Amino acid sequence: MLSIIILGAIVFALGGVAKKSKDDDDEDIMLKLALYEANMIYMEVTEFVPIVGWYGVAQRFMQYPFASQKTAEDILKLLWTTFNYPLWDDEKRKYQGGVHYKQDKLLSQLKKNTPVLREFYKWQNIPAYTNYYRM
Secondary structure, rough: OHHHHHHHHHHHHHHHHHHHHEEEHOOOHHHHHHHHHHHHHHHHHOOOOOHHHHHHHHHHHHHHOOHHHHHHHHHHHHHHHHHHHHHOOOOEEEEEOOOOOEEEHHHHHHHHHOOOHHHHHHHHHHHHHHHOOOO
């Protein structure tokens, strides 16, 4: 019952944010944050629904079967970049696409692997991390 009330409140809030954002021409960060929260709640609520939720959980589990696998993978990428950085030219040192487009690979990976810096950087670049919710 509580989940239904929370879901109703989110839908109501999304309606208000969407109505406000129709008046604005610029990108509305609040709308993107609201859509992100709605997506997270949808994932949490449907996780316990047979077949539909189980598919999403199984898909995430198959992608990273161990909780620390993603962290280990990121650290290995950072080590690889650190050792090869002096050998690369300027073009290879920068990302050619994605969230970190034209940013230095070494600095971006350092930010990604440092917990406090990672969260600070995400909040500083909300539009880049929320392109999924482009209207």
